[in-house]
Amino acid sequence: MTTVLDSFRPDGARRWRIGVIDGPNMPNLGNRSQKIYGPIRSLADLQDLVRRTADDLGVTVTPFASNHEGEILDFIHATAKDVDGWIINPAGLTTYGEATRHALDDTTKPVVEVHFSNTMRHFAEVAPHYGQQTSRFTYTATGLVMGLRQYSYLGALLALTLALDDDDFLAGGTRRH
Numbered sequence: 001m002t003t004v005l006d007s008f009r010p011d012g013a014r015r016w017r018i019g020v021i022d023g024p025n026m027p028n029l030g031n032r033s034q035k036i037y038g039p040i041r042s043l044a045d046l047q048d049l050v051r052r053t054a055d056d057l058g059v060t061v062t063p064f065a066s067n068h069e070g071e072i073l074d075f076i077h078a079t080a081k082d083v084d085g086w087i088i089n090p091a092g093l094t095t096y097g098e099a100t101r102h103a104l105d106d107t108t109k110p111v112v113e114v115h116f117s118n119t120m121r122h123f124a125e126v127a128p129h130y131g132q133q134t135s136r137f138t139y140t141a142t143g144l145v146m147g148l149r150q151y152s153y154l155g156a157l158l159a160l161t162l163a164l165d166d167d168d169f170l171a172g173g174t175r176r177h
């Protein structure tokens with residue numbers, strides 16, 4: 001079936017494989033602040049939305065979520081050869097997740113960082129006493145989509161897919177940025 005999203009892509013475009021990682025606290029999405037995360041009911045609902053959008057786009061997503069950084073590292077190491085790019089919401093690892101940032105960087109595949117909230121605003125409003133908080137991941141990410149709740153993931157998925165299709169940009173993930 002042809003979908004609206006199909007029409008963004010050239011005929012015969014490749015079925016890119018994209019790893020979608022959710023870090024600590026995202027498995028508890030259904031119980032988090034509605035003000036920040038909106039009415040979405042669960043991580044399963046989020047993963048379902050991302051998977052359905054990927055189907056419409058003609059790409060394959062491999063979702064993974066964990067509260068444990070070591071499990072996230074194991075997932076990245078195990079799947080690095082089988083994915084063309086990554087989407088990650090580092091969540092609880094955002095400010096200090098150097099091991100995860102480094103593991104993604106080691107794969108040399110494009111990385112798009114996503115957040116439900118606009119973290120710059122969130123840090124300024126909620127944790128000004130932490131000083132100048134920033135994401136560890138943005139320094140080496142290919143791109144960043146945030147502040148659009150679950151729609152950040154859909155923006156990232158569409159943009160990463162088109163960028164992988166683009167021979168003058170990510171060229172299937174063979175080049176960095």
Ligand SMILES: O=C1C[C@@](O)(C(=O)O)C[C@@H](O)[C@@H]1O
Pocket residue numbers: 024025026089090091092093094114115116117118119122
């Ligand atoms: O757990 C999260 C979720 C988050 O990554 C987001 O999606 O907005 C923002 C982070 O600051 C926070 O620790």
